[in-house]
Every structure is written in structure tokens, then in C-alpha cells.
Amino acid sequence: MASTETAPAEVSAHLTAEDRVGLLRAMLLMRGIEERAMTLYRQGKVPGSFYDGYGQEAVSAGAAWAMAPQDRLCILHRDLAAHLIRGVTPARIFAQYMGRAGGVTGGREGNVHFGDRKLGCVGMVSMLPDMMLVATGMAMAFKLRGEARCAITWFGDGSTSRGDFHEAMNWAGVQRLPVIFVLENNQYAYSTPTTAQFAVSPVERAAAYGFPGVQVDGNDAEAMFEATRQARERGLAGEGATLIEAVTMRMHGHAAHDDMKYVPAEQVEEWRAKDPIDRQVRRVEELGVDVDALREEVRAEIDAGVEEALAMPMPDGATARDQLFADQEALLSDGRGPWSGF
Numbered sequence: 001m002a003s004t005e006t007a008p009a010e011v012s013a014h015l016t017a018e019d020r021v022g023l024l025r026a027m028l029l030m031r032g033i034e035e036r037a038m039t040l041y042r043q044g045k046v047p048g049s050f051y052d053g054y055g056q057e058a059v060s061a062g063a064a065w066a067m068a069p070q071d072r073l074c075i076l077h078r079d080l081a082a083h084l085i086r087g088v089t090p091a092r093i094f095a096q097y098m099g100r101a102g103g104v105t106g107g108r109e110g111n112v113h114f115g116d117r118k119l120g121c122v123g124m125v126s127m128l129p130d131m132m133l134v135a136t137g138m139a140m141a142f143k144l145r146g147e148a149r150c151a152i153t154w155f156g157d158g159s160t161s162r163g164d165f166h167e168a169m170n171w172a173g174v175q176r177l178p179v180i181f182v183l184e185n186n187q188y189a190y191s192t193p194t195t196a197q198f199a200v201s202p203v204e205r206a207a208a209y210g211f212p213g214v215q216v217d218g219n220d221a222e223a224m225f226e227a228t229r230q231a232r233e234r235g236l237a238g239e240g241a242t243l244i245e246a247v248t249m250r251m252h253g254h255a256a257h258d259d260m261k262y263v264p265a266e267q268v269e270e271w272r273a274k275d276p277i278d279r280q281v282r283r284v285e286e287l288g289v290d291v292d293a294l295r296e297e298v299r300a301e302i303d304a305g306v307e308e309a310l311a312m313p314m315p316d317g318a319t320a321r322d323q324l325f326a327d328q329e330a331l332l333s334d335g336r337g338p339w340s341g342f
């Protein structure tokens with residue numbers, strides 16, 4: 001029976017102390033990398049604009065932590081922690097931002113549009129929210145092949161007003177697909193507030209398509225983990241899709257060029273007090289972990305990553321047309337055993 005639920009706030013029994021520190025580490029890395037990238041952007045080293053997920057780190061970290069290697073992730077531009085958790089290194093990310101040869105796409109895509117197939121991540125499609133359809137299609141393939149795998153994707157509140165959102169939700173519901181939809185409700189779609197976006201809480205829409213919608217504190221990495229873990233279990237048990245509404249706040253402008261003057265200052269201050277990293281720091285400190293040392297370790301990793309990326313060459317123009325189309329033979333024989341290709 002479809003329902004709308006609120007996820008429990010208590011600590012997940014499925015997280016070890018190491019996991020809890022790992023979640024904090026991933027969020028610190030995400031924030032540190034994006035802050036450094038903004039500086040590189042202002043120095044003219046990152047072409048295009050720059051988009052970040054400041055204040056939303058728990059949404060991608062918590063959800064990605066619940067996924068297994070054989071699962072597939074359609075990651076959006078505000079979800080860097082998911083790439084990090086899958087194993088993309090800071091150096092490759094900085095190189096991607098700067099369009100260098102060593103970036104994930106080797107300079108072939110927009111700076112935040114990337115995905116390393118070998119790590120189970122799909123290159124981002126910019127037309128929002130088409131990644132919902134891609135994730136749904138992958139889940140359909142898993143079901144048809146009888147594979148115990150799940151697909152997950154993230155998208156914003158603005159995306160819920162598009163037809164593709166409803167198409168993906170409908171097909172996932174009709175087919176009871178192992179797919180997890182993470183609605184990153186960060187209160188604004190560019191300058192449009194949610195009050196101008198939907199007349200009902202979007203999480204309630206899941207019921208209309210025959211699967212549960214769960215509202216989660218999106219600034220709580222552990223709650224995000226637990227909600228996603230449960231959604232994944234449902235998917236693998238053949239019980240179908242789940243919509244997770246992660247309630248959070250976009251703490252920076254839409255992109256580097258946007259000063260978000262349209263957001264009331266009190267709203268930003270209110271959410272600053274709910275910072276997802278501060279929250280995880282408090283928990284991890286209770287475990288007796290030296291968070292200053294962890295911050296130092298993360299900073300050193302970022303410094304080394306920037307240095308490595310800055311030393312990389314720009315791509316060779318002669319390779320510009322390489323890797324634009326799938327080579328099916330290579331995809332099916334890339335040595336990843338049963339999870340070759342997607």
C-alpha cells in the first residue's frame with residue numbers, strides 16, 4: 001500500500017562507527033573541493049559557470065553510502081559526495097572542472113557534468129530531470145535480467161513540475177522497479193520558491209503512482225542513509241520504487257554568477273544553524289574521533305588533488321571525437337564480470 005511516511009530520526013543500526021566517520025569525511029571533502037573550485041573559477045581556471053551543493057552535502061553522502069558496487073547512480077551537479085563515495089579522486093574532479101585531459105570526461109563535457117561508468121555512475125544529462133528516466137530504464141533492465149541491483153537518482157524541486165518526472169514515476173510504479181528517486185528539495189529552483197512550484201507536498205505524489213514517499217531531514221546524513229537503505233531493500237525485494245524527499249536548503253546561489261538576493265536573509269540564517277556537517281561533527285566527536293585531525297587530512301588531500309590537476313595538460317584536440325559513442329564490444333568486455341556495461 002502506498003503511503004507517505006516520515007523517516008525515523010534515531011541512529012541507523014546499520015552504520016558502524018567507521019561508516020559514521022566516513023560520512024563526515026565525504027561531506028568535508030565535498031565542501032572543501034567545491035570551495036576550492038569556486039576560487040579556481042574566480043581565477044579563471046574553471047571555464048563556464050560553477051554549481052555547488054553547499055549545505056546539501058548530506059543528501060548525496062547519506063544516499064550514496066547505502067548503495068552497493070553493483071548498483072547504478074545517476075548523479076546530479078549538487079551531489080558531489082556521491083562521486084567521491086564511488087571512488088572518484090579529488091584530482092580527477094579538479095581536472096574535470098578545469099577541462100583537463102585527466103578529468104573524468106577528458107574535457108569533453110561541462111565541468112559538473114560527469115560520471116565514471118566503471119564506478120557505476122552515469123554521466124549527467126543536463127535536461128532536468130531526464131536522469132529520472134535513465135535510472136528508471138536501468139532499473140527496468142535489472143528487472144528484465146533478473147539481477148539483484150538497484151538504480152538511484154537525485155533531482156531538484158523544480159524538476160517535479162516537468163512531465164519527465166511524472167513519466168518516470170508512473171513507469172516505476174507500474175513495473176514495480178528497483179529504483180530510488182531522491183527529490184532534493186532545496187527550497188528554490190533558481191529564483192522560484194517551492195510555494196510557486198507545487199500546491200501539494202511533492203512527496204505525496206508517490207502514493208498516486210503506487211509506491212511510498214518518505215520525507216527525510218536532508219541535512220541529516222545518517223537519516224538519509226537509513227531511508228535509502230530501506231528503499232534499496234524494498235527495491236531488491238521486488239516491492240518497487242521509493243520517492244525520498246530530502247528536505248534541505250540551497251545555501252549558495254544557483255551557480256557562481258547568482259548572488260541569490262531573492263532569498264530572505266533570515267531563511268539562510270535559519271538553515272545555517274542546521275548545517276549538515278556541523279551536525280555530523282557533533283556525532284563523530286561523541287565517538288571520540290579527533291575531528292580537527294580529520295579536517296587536516298581532508299585539506300591535505302584537497303591540496304594534493306589541486307596540485308595534481310593543475311599539472312595536467314589540456315586535452316589533445318585530436319581526441320575530441322573519441323568516446324562520444326558507446327563501443328558495445330568494449331563495454332561488454334571491460335573486465336568487470338557480470339556488471340560489465342551498465
Ligand SMILES: Cc1ncc(C[n+]2csc(CCOP(=O)(O)OP(=O)(O)O)c2C)c(N)n1
Nearest residue numbers: 078126127128156157158159186188189190
Ligand atoms: C528541461 C530543462 N529546463 C531548464 C533547464 C535550466 N535549468 C538548469 S537548473 C534549473 C533549476 C533547477 O531547479 P531544481 O530542479 O529545483 O534544482 P536545484 O538547482 O534547486 O538543485 C533550470 C531551470 C534545464 N537544465 N533543463
